[in-house]
Amino acid sequence: MIAYKFLSAGATGPFTGFRWPVPGPARPGAWVEAADGRPDHGVHACHLDDLAFWQGVELWRVELADPVVAGHRQVIGTRGRLLEHVSAWNDELARSFGEACAWRARDRSVASLHMAGLHEEAELLASCRSLSELHATSKGLSSRKGLPATLAAYVAEAIDFLLAGDSPCSTYISARAAVAASGGSESEFAAERQGQAHWLAERLGLEQARSP
């Protein structure tokens, strides 16, 4: 199965510290096997739909050997190898991604405020044309009360983290904003994460996980 895997710098596993054998010019990386055969100790990767849940420094296209089992927002194989570094995923794209998510949070907030009859606040957010303008406007609105303050605070905080260089946290906050904008429906979190993943797949030109 072809899937995707985020690693730390230098093709290093973020949780295990394992340094993956990288592909050569015309060959994939060496196969890596799970140490003790336990299914949950296998090689972890994910489908495109779940990319936004696992952001890291480097993104790799990987191959998992059968049998592959489905885990929580991940797929796990007993063996895996790196096929290709997705070099389009870099700091610049991560920043663009975070920015796109902040605008999505803005759009959801605008819709939610209109639904609640809070048209003035909705228009304030809707009229923003730049990230700095959205940042200042959402900061200002967040000092008010009620729904506008809540929704604007999410947008402002997402931009705070983005400006601090923490795109993964920024996109997480944008996904939480989707829950707030829906009135508390937790399913909106996963839905927004999926929407984020689609943005990533499109911008990175990635194909859905499939059998080779």
Next chain:
Amino acid sequence: MIVNPDDLSCKELVELVTDFFEDRLSPSVRARFEMHLSYCAWCRVYLAQMRETVQLAGRLSEETLPKGSKEELLRAFRDWKRERGGEP
């Protein structure tokens, strides 16, 4: 209990750190644990600090205690227990 299947709070993560180190988390909880780390820089720092603490503490033995420290520690534990209403 983890309320949102896609979301673990920082507090929940802190409570699960020991089980994570000892590889006692169920696969689904471990996935949530690792998912949280992918977006939470504070918990990544906390985990690294805990890992270092465990490694450093693991190197200590009774013989490495400075002179008098053992008695001092035992006294502190006795006082603590007494204050909690236990046997001295």
